[in-house]
Amino acid sequence: MALTLPAHPDPLTDRIHDSGLLQELAHGLGGAFHYLLPGRFDANLAAFRRALTEAGVEGRVYYAKKANKASVFMDRCAAAGGGADVASLGELRDALGQGVRGEDLVVTGPAKAVELLRVAVRQGALLAVDALDELDRLLTLGDERPVRVLLRRYPPDQPRSRFGLDDAQVQEALERCAAAGDRVRMEGFSFHLSGYDVQPRADLAGELVELCLQARTLGLQADRISIGGGFPVDYVAADAWDTFLAEQEPGHYHGRKSFAAADFYPYHSPVAGADALRAILAARPAGSAASLAERLRQAGVMLLLEPGRALLDRAGSSVFRIQGVKDRTGYGILTVDGTSLSLSEQWFDSEYLPEPVLLPQGDRENGPYEACVGGASCLDSDLLTWRRIRFPARPRVGDLLVYPNTAGYQMDSNESPFHELPLPPKVVIDQDGDRPRWRLDR
Numbered sequence: 447m448a449l450t451l452p453a454h455p456d457p458l459t460d461r462i463h464d465s466g467l468l469q470e471l472a473h474g475l476g477g478a479f480h481y482l483l484p485g486r487f488d489a490n491l492a493a494f495r496r497a498l499t500e501a502g503v504e505g506r507v508y509y510a511k512k513a514n515k516a517s518v519f520m521d522r523c524a525a526a527g528g529g530a531d532v533a534s535l536g537e538l539r540d541a542l543g544q545g546v547r548g549e550d551l552v553v554t555g556p557a558k559a560v561e562l563l564r565v566a567v568r569q570g571a572l573l574a575v576d577a578l579d580e581l582d583r584l585l586t587l588g589d590e591r592p593v594r595v596l597l598r599r600y601p602p603d604q605p606r607s608r609f610g611l612d613d614a615q616v617q618e619a620l621e622r623c624a625a626a627g628d629r630v631r632m633e634g635f636s637f638h639l640s641g642y643d644v645q646p647r648a649d650l651a652g653e654l655v656e657l658c659l660q661a662r663t664l665g666l667q668a669d670r671i672s673i674g675g676g677f678p679v680d681y682v683a684a685d686a687w688d689t690f691l692a693e694q695e696p697g698h699y700h701g702r703k704s705f706a707a708a709d710f711y712p713y714h715s716p717v718a719g720a721d722a723l724r725a726i727l728a729a730r731p732a733g734s735a736a737s738l739a740e741r742l743r744q745a746g747v748m749l750l751l752e753p754g755r756a757l758l759d760r761a762g763s764s765v766f767r768i769q770g771v772k773d774r775t776g777y778g779i780l781t782v783d784g785t786s787l788s789l790s791e792q793w794f795d796s797e798y799l800p801e802p803v804l805l806p807q808g809d810r811e812n813g814p815y816e817a818c819v820g821g822a823s824c825l826d827s828d829l830l831t832w833r834r835i836r837f838p839a840r841p842r843v844g845d846l847l848v849y850p851n852t853a854g855y856q857m858d859s860n861e862s863p864f865h866e867l868p869l870p871p872k873v874v875i876d877q878d879g880d881r882p883r884w885r886l887d888r
């Protein structure tokens with residue numbers, strides 16, 4: 447018996463799916479595509495800002511651009527006066543081109559290219575320094591303006607992290623900043639943790655607040671900290687997720703493939719998005735009697751955050767057309783007009799689990815049908831879904847499959863023109879009253 451993991455109900459996407467627009471687009475674009483809902487990005491950004499205001503914390507949200515390549519989200523960011531977290535010259539160029547101001551950029555990533563550092567300094571962007579040699583390179587680049595830096599902290603509880611400065615390096619960096627005088631503006635510290643837990647973020651944030659106070663004794667500005675991203679997204683309902691984790695075994699997958707439950711993204715999160723920020727602000731950092739929000743206020747420290755996935759929650763889906771349906775003993779194999787490179791999770795020993803929705807052409811009354819979903823390539827391992835999904839009817843060639851909520855990392859971070867298949871274009875859908883209207887992302 448197949449396990450089911452439908453995405454949370456979404457009336458807006460239901461309306462789009464019922465409107466016939468996607469069939470029209472699949473016909474017009476001649477293949478797989480993604481659709482984007484910028485209104486959702488606006489709402490998610492507003493929710494994060496509300497959480498800051500409610501907690502009485504001065505803060506800024508920087509959208510982590512790597513979560514999606516579309517320009518439309520950068521455009522929304524600029525329109526809302528938001529900032530962006532960029533990690534390459536290409537991302538920086540797109541942010542500036544869409545109207546995000548240089549001083550509203552934070553540049554992250556290890557050992558950043560000199561060309562990136564140079565443009566970032568000229569644009570007045572904030573640079574998260576990952577290593578001492580990077581700090582030295584930066585100090586040679588300042589023009590008439592000082593170089594704005596955060597010092598990125600190596601997370602002591604994640605010893606396998608390759609990012610950041612350890613204790614001794616932080617102290618050394620502070621001394622070099624103090625010695626550099628007007629050439630540098632040391633604005634504070636940053637981290638980005640893997641995983642999605644609240645307490646480790648509050649703990650490390652608390653430590654960075656103390657570091658700010660210490661840095662000020664050296665005459666440095668040190669009035670802000672960035673807690674990075676990692677705000678979870680809640681894709682599926684709790685009961686379906688618990689059942690899935692307890693029961694999933696090789697018999698549920700094509701080729702009896704086995705997946706370790708620990709390797710799946712936590713597709714259900716009871717506390718997600720802006721609520722996760724609320725929880726972090728309300729938590730008490732280790733050794734502190736006050737909540738993180740209170741500590742920030744007492745110390746006069748501003749909170750920066752860099753959400754990627756959480757700003758894109760429900761802001762896009764991926765649409766494929768079924769090209770073939772073939773029966774195997776007990777289930778079927780659907781082949782679609784795209785590849786698993788358009789669902790990045792498939793490339794991390796894992797699987798994108800919120801299940802695809804079948805949009806049949808015309809009525810269909812032929813009972814449930816279990817199938818996995820393969821890509822249009824010659825690789826045996828190219829499956830968009832290894833799991834045998836229980837569809838309400840036997841799919842036919844020409845039907846559409848919509849993978850829900852793929853804007854955060856899934857749709858384009860691993861895309862490739864393998865087999866000379868075209869990259870799926872991105873269609874932006876705006877609501878005009880009741881009517882969905884579309885345009886291509888630039």
Ligand SMILES: *Cc1c(COP(=O)(O)O)cnc(C)c1O
Pocket residue numbers: 510512513531554555637638674675676677752753754755756
């Ligand atoms: C990837 C990344 C983010 C965004 O992480 P999400 O999990 O998408 O919120 C933020 N900051 C840094 C430094 C990153 O590398």
